[in-house]
Amino acid sequence: DVKVTQSSRYLVKRTGEKVFLECVQDMDHENMFWYRQDPGLGLRLIYFSYDVKMKEKGDIPEGYSVSREKKERFSLILESASTNQTSMYLCASSPGTGYSHEQYFGPGTRLTVT
Amino acid sequence: GQNIDQPTEMTATEGAIVQINCTYQTSGFNGLFWYQQHAGEAPTFLSYNVLDGLEEKGRFSSFLSRSKGYSYLLLKELQMKDSASYLCAVMDSNYQLIWGAGTKLIIKP
Numbered sequence: 001d002v003k004v005t006q007s008s009r010y011l012v013k014r015t016g017e018k019v020f021l022e023c024v025q026d027m028d029h030e031n032m033f034w035y036r037q038d039p040g041l042g043l044r045l046i047y048f049s050y051d052v053k054m055k056e057k058g059d060i061p062e063g064y065s066v067s068r069e070k071k072e073r074f075s076l077i078l079e080s081a082s083t084n085q086t087s088m089y090l091c092a093s094s095p096g097t098g099y100s101h102e103q104y105f106g107p108g109t110r111l112t113v114t
Numbered sequence: 115g116q117n118i119d120q121p122t123e124m125t126a127t128e129g130a131i132v133q134i135n136c137t138y139q140t141s142g143f144n145g146l147f148w149y150q151q152h153a154g155e156a157p158t159f160l161s162y163n164v165l166d167g168l169e170e171k172g173r174f175s176s177f178l179s180r181s182k183g184y185s186y187l188l189l190k191e192l193q194m195k196d197s198a199s200y201l202c203a204v205m206d207s208n209y210q211l212i213w214g215a216g217t218k219l220i221i222k223p
Contacts, residue, residue: 043201043203043211043213044213045210058210102147107155108154
């Protein structure tokens with residue numbers, strides 16, 4: 001069964017802290033994605049990766065960085081958390097070949113920055 | 115700019131039929147996806163359309179008209195468990211997904 005896991009379901013951090021969100025997939029997918037989801041807005045792409053050690057900026061990369069050292073793991077880093085980064089963060093993965101492939105999502109991490 | 119429009123909220127009755135519309139304006143088109151997302155959970159894939167017409171999958175069907183920039187998701191024989199948000203997403207010319215804000219569907223007994 002397809003599985004994407006995220007390190008935490010809920011996280012509370014203070015302004016200025018460095019935050020790590022981890023995502024692991026067990027499907028040998030090439031592509032991995034980080035989104036944030038806010039009420040009234042669609043999913044917004046932060047970063048994505050098509051291969052190990054490869055990363056591409058999405059629509060809203062400011063204030064975030066990512067790391068992909070292994071194929072199955074894609075980490076999102078908030079270098080200095082701010083209150084406007086309070087959101088639901090969703091990780092997703094998809095196979096590398098063919099654009100009709102759906103994305104498989106993790107359960108999400110609800111991050112609150114105080 | 116790129117834009118996906120869908121109604122914010124819809125209400126329907128158990129056992130009835132509901133149609134959720136999605137209109138889009140994107141830079142190129144490489145297919146349209148529908149996802150279901152229950153409150154507090156991850157989105158899950160429902161359907162993919164790249165050619166015009168209707169795709170049926172059990173109680174759910176999805177329709178696409180590329181010339182009109184329009185799609186709809188049709189849910190038949192509604193059940194209480196269908197209460198969820200339904201997300202429309204279009205893959206643009208760069209093979210990136212552009213997401214709508216989602217339609218919250220409320221099913222009443």
